[in-house]
Each structure stands twice: as structure tokens, then as C-alpha cells.
Amino acid sequence: MRTLPRLVITFATGMAAILSLVTTSHAEPLRVPVLVPITGFLSLEGTSQKNGAELALVGTDVSFSVIDTATAPEIAINAFERAVDASDVVSVIAPMLGTQMLALVPLADEFGIPLITVSGTAKITELGSPNVYRFFPGDAVVKAAQARYAVEELDASRPAIISQTTAYGQSGRAALEANLRRIGTPPVFQESMDVSVKDMLPVLLKVRDSGADALLLQLHSGPTALVIRHAKALGLDIPIIAGSAMHQPETAALLEPAELKGVCAESGSSPVSETSEEMQAFVDAYRRSFDREPDAFALGQYDGAQMILAAIAAGAQTADAVRSHLQTARHEGLAMTYKSDGKGNMAHSAVIICYDGTGRVPQIVKRYENLTGVLLD
Amino acid sequence: MLLTQIALNALALGSAYALVAIGFVLVLNATTAVNFAHGEGVVAGGFAAVALAILLPPDIPIPGLLLLPGVLLVTALLGLAIGALAYLPIRKRPPISVFVSTIAVGIIIANGLNATFGAAPRTAPPLIGVGTIEFLGASLSRQSLAIIGITAVLMSGLAMVLQRTQLGRQFRACAQDPEMARALGIRLTRITMISFALGTAFAGAAGLLLAHQFFISPSDGGTLILKAYIAVVIGGWGSLRGAAAGAMLIAFFEVGVATFSSQPLAEGLLYIAVLLVLFFRPQGLFGEPQQVRV
């Protein structure tokens, strides 16, 4: 009879322990910090990233906080270290600024946390890291689309390239040149510009003097709009095929519809140009939440965040499990189907949008699906 | 034809830069202090134009020129605020205090604009419409002509005030010998505040002139104050004429030299030119040899 109280106590303690274990394991929410450039020269794109991620994550069980990484790599590093200080970080939405991504990749490897980004800079998936997942088509895809459209659809035979001196600009320029050469039309003129240059007349005069019949741009938003404005002012009438910056509504807002005539751009997608129901729903929700138009960066980041949520829904509770999912799974996103090519490039399709001169909403004129062949298996 | 276009562009850009540099010198002469918030005065002018354009009916194309009085008023008031907050309270302290306080005020202005308008570049309406005017076989950009014309009017107005009015004489006296000016009953504080208002208004006008062709972002202030500073170093510390000349030289390098070489090389050559001036003629092209520079 003396052992009964001891038994009861032991049993009760054991039940309490099991109960507390069970409840603790679901007490902490999983975290996905959002590190994006909201200030500085990439603020437009960074804000799109933030909005896309937010739209996907708000209202879910995942906890997220937004940290501004501005433009310097050190700020991104500090932000990352602060963010992963908390436990239960399963993934990080990482800044799309190439120089910052390059700085973060070693840290991501050290902490074993996968980075989800929409950066276009090629190098980030060539460092051999298993922790980079790019939800925007890389240079291999969009620069191929840009070059092919200029040559195959617009019959350009003497293309010129103007690029930015940043990592984004230079890796894109190299990919453009390689693609043009591969299809037999090497560029007749190339120049690189600093982000701060405001007067584009000098470089455009050189483009004109080179006899170029198409102008390909690999520039950020402001400089892209400046080139177009100054080209029109100069009377330079050759078609302009710009980089993804030109698909952004804020870039188009800087120009008059008449200035946009004959301007095309490559992009992973163009949400405002699509007519499907799901895309319309996304665009409406985005407009309601942020009072602006969504662009491909926002959509790509949205899709990327959705894939993390899909991983968690499939049972992933740790960074390693999420990474596993990203490495192997196929995700049907809004913009396109995503699958890793083994290096973290998830997006393999691109579109070309063009403005017809009557408004600021472009049309999708050509789709390039599965340019890398990854989606076939 | 090529040369005409380059020359016109350089002249237009140089005119806008000249307004910035002249505004900078006006404050410099009244206070012997460098106003590091001056670049933000240009940016504020550009955004004032953006804001005023938003308030106007969207269907009627308003020439940007009509926004000029509003822009001048807004930036003149901003100048008074900068003078009152960043200069007057600490004017008896060494010049370094004014550097720091104006840098701080500049950051506040830039961040305020960022918070209000966002960090993205914005554009203002063209001054007198887009397109070109044909003249003697050359296509002259309307925007460039408008920039040059407006600058000429503003500079003539300033010259008239400085040469023909009592206020202008007081300005010049304060610039040459502030203590003696006080000893003649000239109210130095009043002249200082008017200088801040006028100098910042000139900067604001430049912002309106630049905003259509080159866009305007809240973070543009830093580059602009650097250009003003270089213009004044080349032209002569404290000389209005020198500031305008220095500004034209900068535009000549940015547009002219860049066309025949490349942009990075043109920028490098400009800075070499600055070093040469500092080495061989430290008082600047138009400066007096015994100036004290801060």
C-alpha cells in the first residue's frame, strides 16, 4: 500500500513531462526574416521583394520581421547576424542586390540557413553553396530571352549594349554578349555606366555613331528610364530592349507613354499584363495591401515565400528540412513552375513585354518557357 | 550638328549647376560657413515641383515653368529654416560646428523626403514642352533651351539686385568685411537669413530645372553639394562669377569630354583639373589671393 502514492506521483510527473514536451514543441513559431534593400538605389526593387514576401507570409503561422539592408554589404551581414540570432529560423528572404548576396552566401553556409532571393546576379548560384535559391530567372534565362528576341523577332543585326558598373550590370552584360555571339550577332558597341550618371547624351551619341540597330540595356530602374528619355530626345529611333527594371510600373511611371513606344523588356513575369483569374486575384490583393502595382520581383518573391510555406506544410520544421524540399521539390507558382537545377536556380522561363506607346501597362509579346531544359524531368 | 547638340546639352547642364553653385556662394559669403545641406535644397526644389505637379489637374499638361514661383517660395522658406536651425544658434562657434549641423539638417531633409515620397526617382513636367526646335539646321532641345533661358533670367535678376539695390550693396559689403558692415549699421543677421533664403531658392530652381531631364531622388543631395563645392574651388572661393564658370567646366567635362572618351575617364579628368587648379592657382580662376577657405 505504501508504493501506491509513489506510483501516482511518478505517473503524474511523467504525464506532466510528456504534456509539456508536446506543448513546447509547438509553442515557438517558425521564423523567416525578410532582409531587403528598402533604402538606397535599389529601394524600388527591394520594396517589391518585401511586399511580395509579406503578402505570402502575413496571416500564416510563420513569424517574419523586415530589416532594411540599404546598399552596403556590411549592413546586410549585420542584418543577417541579428536575424538568425533567434532560434527557429528556417529560411531567410535575402536582398536582391548582387553584392549583398555574395557577402551573405558564406554566412548562410556557416549557419546552414537557405536564402530565398530574386537577385538576377549570375554568380550567386555559382559559388557551390547549397543555401541559395533564386526565384527569378537568372542571366542564363533572361539574357538569352533578351538577346533572342532582339535578333530573332526584331531582326537586329548590329546590337549595342549599355550596362551598369555594378555586379548585376556586369554579369548581365557578359551573359548578353555571350548569347549574342552564340546566335551569330556580336555587339557592335558596349559601354558601362556608373549608377550616378545622369546625362546619357554622350553614350547615346556613341551608340548612334556605331550604327547600331537595336539597343540592349542592363541597367537599374532610374538609369534605364534616363536612357529611354534621352534617346527619344535625341531622336534615336532604334528599338530598345531593356533589362527587368523596365517591366516595373514605377520605372514606366517616370516616362510618358509616347516615350515608351518601341521599348521592350525581359522579365520573369509581368503580373499586371496577365489575364488569368489567379493572377488578377494576386494583383488585386497586392494593390489593396500596398497601394501600388506589383512587378515580377514581388511575384517571384511571393512564389518563393509560398514554396517555403509549402515545405512547412509538408512537414519541414527545421532549416535543413526546408532546404531539402527546395532542393528536390517542384513548385507550381503563380508566375511559372519552379524547380532547382541543382545549383539553386529555380526559375527557367522568361517573358518579353513591350509598350505600344498608348499607355504605361505593357503587353506580353513572347514567352520563353524552360530555356534551360530543367523542367523536362 | 553633333557639336551643337553636345554644346547645348553642356550649356543647359552647366546652367543648372551654376544656379546650385551661385546659391552656395551666396550663403558662403554671408556666413563664411559651408552649408552642407545645400544639395538637399536642390532635391527639395525638385520634389516641390513633383508635389505641385501632383496637385494640378492631370489632363491639362502644365508647363513646368509655371511651377517655378511655387518652387522658389517653398525652398526659400526651407532656406530660412536651415539658417535658423543649423547656423544662427552656433554661428559663434568654429566653422566645423556649422559643417556638422548642416550635414545633420541635410540628412533630416533627405530622410524626410524619402519618408514622404519614397526613395525611387521621380520626374517633373517638362519646362515648356518636349521635342526640339529646328534652328539653322540643328535640332535644339526645348528643355535645354528652357533651362538656359530660366537660368539667364534668374542670374540677371540676382545681378540687378546685387549691383543696383541697397540690399545688394549690403550683401556685397558683408561678404567683403562683415565686421565693418556691422559697424555701419548693417544688420548682419538679416543679411544672413536673406542669403539662406535666396541661396536655397536658387538651389530649388535648379532642382526644378533638372527634375524632368535627369529625375530627382531623395539621395541626390550628396552628389550635388560635391559639384557645387568643386565649382567654387575651381572658380574662386566666394566669387559668384567664378562659381558659374566652375559649374560650366564641370558640365563641359560631364557632357563634352565624356562624349569623346568615356564617363569614368571624363570624371577622372575633371578631378585632375581640380588638382591642377589647386596646385597652380589655389585662389581659383577668379578668386582673390588672400581668401580664407574652410
Next chain:
Amino acid sequence: MTGIALHIRNLSVTHGGVAAIHDVSISVLAGETAVLLGANGAGKSSLLRAVIGLASSTGSVSLGGTDISQCTTEDRVRLGLAWVPEGRRVFPGLTVAENLLVASLSRHAERQRKLEEVFSLFPQLAGRPSDHAWQLSGGQQQMLAIGRAIMAKPMVYLLDEPSLGLAPAVAESVAIALQQLASGGAAILIGEQNAGFVRSIADKTIMLRNGQITTAPADQGQLT
């Protein structure tokens, strides 16, 4: 105007811990020319700078009966005090006419009238109104500096070493001009080290040495 135009009482000025002026009291009547005579470093400039308000001091200064000790320099000038500093300090980049006009506190019509008055007092200036001040000789600059003081129609003139660097003939014409100002009712206080210059115009002479008055005001006849 009659009576005491300028009354300095127990004025002391300190420069970096050293007393440049110690407990000086002077009064100058309207129409009177008083001279502070002393060598270099005696404190003449310091005293005059303190009276115009450009140097801090203790003691009091009254102008025409009004205590101006707490007034700023600008206000003292507007109340009727004028200062012609050592070295003239005309504005080099302004023309002769501009130097004079900028010193006027009146409106346009009155300004022009005073300008004509100064030109008739100093015909040398009348001949070259558009020349820049840096182009003038030392004597002409001195006339310009005095003319500039006249433009504000002051009650009291403070002059610091007006004869410095001037040829005797030029100094003579400056002295005559000062006499005319005094006979017009203005009080004049001159700091000088050149006794010969002031001999003919001083109504009283005050000896200043090491910042203090060494002898009581002397009449003109006692100057050596």
C-alpha cells in the same frame, strides 16, 4: 546739438586676461574734438572698439544722454555713433559711390543728397565715383572712410589713427574736413599717435598710456 554727446564712464577692456583699458572715463561735447594721444599699444584702438561695441567691456557708454552699454554695434550706429577704423577698411570690391551709399541708413532721396554732400566735402572722390575702392590711394581711402561715416548722419565720430600713412598735405585736408564736421555740431573722438596732426584741431587732449589716462585732459596749448 549741445551738451555731452559721448560719455564714457569707468570703461575697462580685457584681452585674454590682460587689461587693455583700465577704468577710463571721457566725455566729449557736441561740436568738440577730443584726442586720445598715445603710442602704439597704449590702448587707443581697444577703447574705440569697445565704444562701438566690437570689444566686450565693463563700465558704461552714453550717447547723447542715452545709455548704449547693452546695445549691439548695429544699434549703436543707428543711434548716432560712427567708427572710422585704423587702416580705413573701405570695401575694396565696391565702387566709391557704392561704399558711400551702403553706409546710408536713409531712403533713396536722402541717400543721394548725402552723397552729394560728401562729394562736395571731398572733391577728389567726386571725380571718380565709379572707381573701385581698391584703386584709391591711401589718402583717398581715408576720405572715403570718413565720407562713409558721414552718410549715416552721426552724432559722434570715432576715428582710429586717421593720419596713418598719409602725406602731410593729404593729412592737412583730412584735418580740415574734420574741423568742418565739428563745426557742424558733431562730437569727434580721435585716437592718434601723431601729435602734429591733431595740434590744430584738438579742443582737448587726453594722454593714454598702458590703458590708463596718465594726465588730466589738457588744453591744446600744453601739447609738446
